[in-house]
Amino acid sequence: MSASRPLEGKVALVAGASSGIGAGIAEALAAAGADVALVARREAELTKVDAAVSAHGVRTLAYVADLADENVPQRAVDAAEAALGPVDILVNNAALARTGPIHDTAPRHWAQAFRLNLDVPFLLSRAVLPGMRERGYGWVVNISSEGSLLQAEWSAPYSITKRALNALTAQIDLENRHLGVRAVGICPGWVRTDLAQSPASLGVPEDELLSPADIADVVLWVVTRPSTVSVGPIIPVRPVSKSAQTVANWELYLREMRSYDTSGGHLIDLYGETR
Template sequence: MTGQRPVDGSPDRAADGPPVALVAGASSGIGAAVARRLAARGSAVALVGRREAALKEVAESIRTVGGTALPLALDLAEPGAPARAVAAAEAGLGPVGVLVCSAGAIRLAGVHETEERHWERQLRINLTVPFLLARQVLPGMRERGSGWIVTIGSGVGCEVVAGSGGYGVSKHAVHRLTELIHEENRDHGVRAVTVAPGWVSTRLAARPSDLGVPDEQVLDAQDIADTVAWLLDRPARMSVGPLIRVEPSASRAAAGTAMTRHLTSSRDRGAGPAAKETP
């Protein structure tokens, strides 16, 4: 396949090129952008998500430029699905050397307004699924002496934002999970980092126009994909993170401020914030 080959000789690269990558939540938004970016670097990429048609579209966009992509339509929240995803990726492409956890669910509400099922769903997708995926790939990475685990966190998980509910809690927790993975595995050649974006223009986020913010002041998915690629290009001797915040430059586009304004606007309209989930 075509694609840029590494030149720094890092041991976290397979002898014949960049490692196989598995991207969870790859059918749209940040996950799709990361999958395309990793494929452009030369990785064969397993695309995991719930919407088969959307996954196939992303896979085709990768293949048309000479990349290798394997779409795997799975709901990672289902029991056993993370293990099946890793097994299918490794059977089809080889050992997973890069895991990117980008699947996400969000429902904004105060603690007293949050239904148990919404709380459980957000913690399952935003926290437990990354844990289960990491648990599957870590033994192989440790044995090979190389690997990357990248979780897509949130700037909201770095702050106390009223109304962020299970989303804020789960993102804060996945930040700590990633720190633990990094600390426990750094001497085995495995690096883990959370990329915690601020406001990114995706289907999970409020539309900039609804809050009077110009589109160009908000991050886009490619910004986050480029950040992930930059991380993977660091030499093996270098540790970055394990928490990296990526925020818009404009203060009015800050994640916490934007979420607070979105919640206030929704309540003023008498409409509860809708639940959203990376497909």
């Protein structure tokens, strides 16, 4: 371990690593010296990320699989640990962005969102926690959303599952931090990725958004805290620009996406303040 590579000798598993935030986190961890297992569905994209991560002189594993499938989370952890060693840092970034009002949400879409946004992080965490607890070291980093901190019409089931992920994060941290195993939920605001809404469509300059590298920097800062330091467990990360704030744009985006009746809508934070 050195000051420039503080994670040397550590093994990270990044779920949802084929693009955007997940790819940025994987590369940041590798640059800090960690060996990285990359897990995602899209083989071509994952291969490119694997090449970028490997360029930092670390060992990697590119594991192509759909984490929503039965038994895949455990198999992904088993493959990572067989190739690289015990997982020290788990990053749960795989997610499904389903939105819409409750009355128009299909049960299968509800189930899909809960499966990928909540069940998969639970199953991956459950697979790595016993080893982390035994070794007295580990991080579970869940990539949530600033949408989990807001109550907006037409946002189910995405915001509901991300809110539940925050609760899972806090529970993992509470049960394990005294053993040196910590959990944190990162709640990004508007990040510039291929899957995000177009800032131009809402009149927001693109350079005012966060970048995947911004989120990766926060994750790297978190997992390099001394063992005596507890942070979070929930950390919002927002753009500075007022025009790029989630609270100012999210409901407009949701309405635009699904063309629902816009009369009577409102957005509140979880403390009940109407926006």
